[in-house]
Amino acid sequence: xxxxxxxxxxxxxxxxxxxxxxxxxxxxxxxxxxxxxxxxxxxxxxxxxxxxxxxxxxxxxxxxxxxxxxxxxxxxxxxxxxxxxxxxxxxxxxxxxxxxxxxxxxxxxxxxxxxxxxxxxxxxxxxxxxxxxxxxxxxxxxxxxxxxxxxxxxxxxxxxxxxxxxxxxxxxxxxxxxxxxxxxxxxxxxxxxxxxxxxxxxxxxxxxxxxxxxxxxxxxxxxxxxxxxxxxxxxxxxxxxxxxxxxxxxxxxxxxxxxxxxxxxxxxxxxxxxxxxxxxxxxxxxxxxxxxxxxxxxxxxxxxxxxxxxxxxxxxxx
Amino acid sequence: xxxxxxxxxxxxxxxxxxxxxxxxxxxxxxxxxxxxxxxxxxxxxxxxxxxxxxxxxxxxxxxxxxxxxxxxxxxxxxxxxxxxxxxxxxxxxxxxxxxxxxxxxxxxxxxxxxxxxxxxxxxxxxxxxxxxxxxxxxxxxxxxxxxxxxxxxxxxxxxxxxxxxxxxxxxxxxxxxxxxxxxxxxxxxxxxxxxxxxxxxxxxxxxxxxxxxxxxxxxxxxxxxxxxxxxxxxxxxxxxxxxxxxxxxxxxxxxxxxxxxxxxxxxxxxxxxxxxxxxxxxxxxxxxxxxxxxxxxxxxxxxxxxxxxxxxxxxxxxxxxxxxxxxxxxxxxxxxxxxxxxxxxxxxxxxxxxxxxxxxxxxxxxxxxxxxxxxxxxxxxxxxxxxxxxxxxxxxxxxxxxxxxxxxxxxxxx
Numbered sequence: 001x002x003x004x005x006x007x008x009x010x011x012x013x014x015x016x017x018x019x020x021x022x023x024x025x026x027x028x029x030x031x032x033x034x035x036x037x038x039x040x041x042x043x044x045x046x047x048x049x050x051x052x053x054x055x056x057x058x059x060x061x062x063x064x065x066x067x068x069x070x071x072x073x074x075x076x077x078x079x080x081x082x083x084x085x086x087x088x089x090x091x092x093x094x095x096x097x098x099x100x101x102x103x104x105x106x107x108x109x110x111x112x113x114x115x116x117x118x119x120x121x122x123x124x125x126x127x128x129x130x131x132x133x134x135x136x137x138x139x140x141x142x143x144x145x146x147x148x149x150x151x152x153x154x155x156x157x158x159x160x161x162x163x164x165x166x167x168x169x170x171x172x173x174x175x176x177x178x179x180x181x182x183x184x185x186x187x188x189x190x191x192x193x194x195x196x197x198x199x200x201x202x203x204x205x206x207x208x209x210x211x212x213x214x215x216x217x218x219x220x221x222x223x224x225x226x227x228x229x230x231x232x233x234x235x236x237x238x239x240x241x242x243x244x245x246x247x248x249x250x251x252x253x254x255x256x257x258x259x260x261x262x263x264x265x266x267x268x269x270x271x272x273x274x275x276x277x278x279x280x281x282x283x284x285x286x287x288x289x290x291x292x293x294x295x296x297x298x299x300x301x302x303x304x305x306x307x308x309x310x311x312x313x314x315x316x317x318x
Numbered sequence: 319x320x321x322x323x324x325x326x327x328x329x330x331x332x333x334x335x336x337x338x339x340x341x342x343x344x345x346x347x348x349x350x351x352x353x354x355x356x357x358x359x360x361x362x363x364x365x366x367x368x369x370x371x372x373x374x375x376x377x378x379x380x381x382x383x384x385x386x387x388x389x390x391x392x393x394x395x396x397x398x399x400x401x402x403x404x405x406x407x408x409x410x411x412x413x414x415x416x417x418x419x420x421x422x423x424x425x426x427x428x429x430x431x432x433x434x435x436x437x438x439x440x441x442x443x444x445x446x447x448x449x450x451x452x453x454x455x456x457x458x459x460x461x462x463x464x465x466x467x468x469x470x471x472x473x474x475x476x477x478x479x480x481x482x483x484x485x486x487x488x489x490x491x492x493x494x495x496x497x498x499x500x501x502x503x504x505x506x507x508x509x510x511x512x513x514x515x516x517x518x519x520x521x522x523x524x525x526x527x528x529x530x531x532x533x534x535x536x537x538x539x540x541x542x543x544x545x546x547x548x549x550x551x552x553x554x555x556x557x558x559x560x561x562x563x564x565x566x567x568x569x570x571x572x573x574x575x576x577x578x579x580x581x582x583x584x585x586x587x588x589x590x591x592x593x594x595x596x597x598x599x600x601x602x603x604x605x606x607x608x609x610x611x612x613x614x615x616x617x618x619x620x621x622x623x624x625x626x627x628x629x630x631x632x633x634x635x636x637x638x639x640x641x642x643x644x645x646x647x648x649x650x651x652x653x654x655x656x657x658x659x660x661x662x663x664x665x666x667x668x669x670x671x672x673x674x675x676x677x678x679x680x681x682x683x684x685x686x687x688x689x690x691x692x693x694x695x696x697x698x699x700x701x702x703x704x705x706x707x708x709x710x711x712x713x714x715x716x717x718x719x720x721x722x723x724x725x726x727x728x729x730x731x732x
Contacts, residue, residue: 280527288517
């Protein structure tokens with residue numbers, strides 16, 4: 001049993017943070033998006049698009065930072081299809097998201113064959129973002145949490161900043177208030193002269209950027225190449241994290257940490273073979289945890305009132 | 319009096335001609351199309367005898383009108399696909415010729431084989447949609463159905479007339495039971511089925527690997543690894559026996575798929591069960607006011623959707639593969655969603671959209687082999703078709719714009 005407890009160490013916390021990063025990013029995006037009233041199940045597809053373009057740009061420029069930018073821009077652009085479809089064309093949010101997920105597989109498969117000549121996994125990039133790991137002076141020396149929070153790679157830090165930024169954005173800024181109103185009572189927002197459409201576009205854009213960043217993390221920071229299907233349900237887990245976190249940035253982050261922990265734990269269980277059962281029983285652990293957490297926490301909080309609802313307004317000049 | 323006597327005869331003719339034409343067409347005897355067209359004509363004659371002329375004309379017009387958006391969407395997607403091919407340096411005419419010839423003529427049997435599981439998963443998604451639920455995890459139920467079918471297929475040694483129905487029923491029921499948990503969580507806690515069924519799909523995918531090893535799969539051997547084969551007696555009958563010229567792999571699962579689609583359509587449109595499902599999907603508050611239990615219908619819809627998706631797995635195991643492959647990204651769930659959305663959740667429409675999807679895949683492979691144009695273009699064309707058909711509002715939006723501009727122009731002229 002000594003072997004069993006030895007897996008609960010500092011490294012487990014480091015791995016938890018690393019594995020939760022993509023979920024955190026997408027979950028915060030989902031929070032902003034759903035607070036504005038748009039359900040975005042396309043995040044899985046946006047992540048794939050972001051991951052792929054990050055690798056392509058990094059591969060051709062040799063610069064992973066440009067790759068990061070490429071992933072974010074590609075994710076943002078792809079998310080705009082969701083915005084146009086749901087906001088301008090009044091398509092059902094879940095339907096549009098599902099279609100975009102399907103489209104993302106197609107786009108990536110096609111471009112992969114055109115660019116790399118084969119589907120599957122791309123050629124590795126010369127230098128990944130993992131090589132830019134840096135320790136924050138002093139803070140990284142704090143025992144236990146120091147290495148986990150302050151000796152990490154760039155996008156991990158970016159994910160912390162994202163959480164803090166959108167926590168403040170939603171709670172303290174005027175635009176944040178407008179975004180929340182767009183999901184809570186869109187008509188009231190429109191009455192005070194703020195465009196619901198604009199706020200909702202903004203919110204979808206935010207989710208596109210964060211999901212694109214999450215994708216870039218998967219491909220050029222946590223790895224050095226892109227593999228089809230590498231997002232592996234994380235976009236949906238992020239949705240679950242947002243719901244379990246009660247539609248707040250900080251809650252989404254905590255829930256994402258939990259899912260990251262579940263993932264880190266299952267990997268250690270597999271490696272150290274703590275129980276004589278097939279590895280797959282460990283692999284499914286994060287998925288089971290997601291179901292349980294969503295089922296257990298969903299009642300505690302209230303979703304935005306107008307989430308998933310179409311907003312259509314009759315205007316004279318339209 | 320004469321009319322009343324004629325009607326059942328005509329109806330029998332419709333079914334007979336339709337069935338014969340369908341089977342002929344499926345086994346690549348394309349003159350079967352004439353039988354099908356004759357059946358359609360007879361059907362409208364039957365409707366004409368049952369009602370009056372005006373109603374029939376209205377019905378035909380409605381039918382044609384329902385076809386316009388799909389036709390526009392597919393045509394637009396073909397044009398966009400051609401532009402994409404031109405940009406990436408392929409010859410679109412050569413590509414489309416190979417795609418259509420491969421998908422609808424040369425490798426038609428592969429199209430049918432591809433389409434069969436999609437009919438079931440498409441029906442599954444469409445049925446849940448009718449209740450306002452999104453069964454995004456049909457792939458998971460597919461795996462559960464396939465696992466049970468493999469297990470029973472290996473161990474159930476009885477005359478096939480008993481075993482095949484038992485395997486279909488049992489696998490479907492277990493797959494339905496697999497959807498019990500998402501339904502329970504939805505009703506008891508409000509957990510969204512998009513998340514729960516998706517997570518359950520991932521779980522089923524990984525459990526299938528465990529199952530395959532348990533059933534004789536060797537993970538150290540070839541990749542993908544497979545279970546032991548099922549008993550020969552439990553194979554679905556194949557068309558080869560009746561039509562010797564047909565490809566030996568073509569099995570009768572497609573007929574089961576079509577029959578199930580017709581059955582689902584009947585349930586949805588003609589039974590109280592279907593009425594309640596649709597009522598809950600259409601307007602839950604109004605349904606509740608009518609005394610229809612929402613929770614009960616969520617259970618019914620998700621369990622039945624699970625049952626249908628499970629049949630897709632049975633069909634692949636008993637009909638095509640005769641064993642279970644480790645295939646962690648087969649995509650029957652996602653393609654089922656596409657097929658259901660394309661058909662606007664109409665069970666009969668699902669048959670056609672599934673065949674379209676299957677034919678695009680088969681044609682794409684043929685195209686890649688013969689004219690060396692990557693079949694990945696097909697994935698893009700599929701995505702664009704789907705988007706253009708699903709976003710129906712685009713057409714009315716464009717229509718309104720045009721109308722508005724004309725109006726402005728005429729006002730300006732005054």
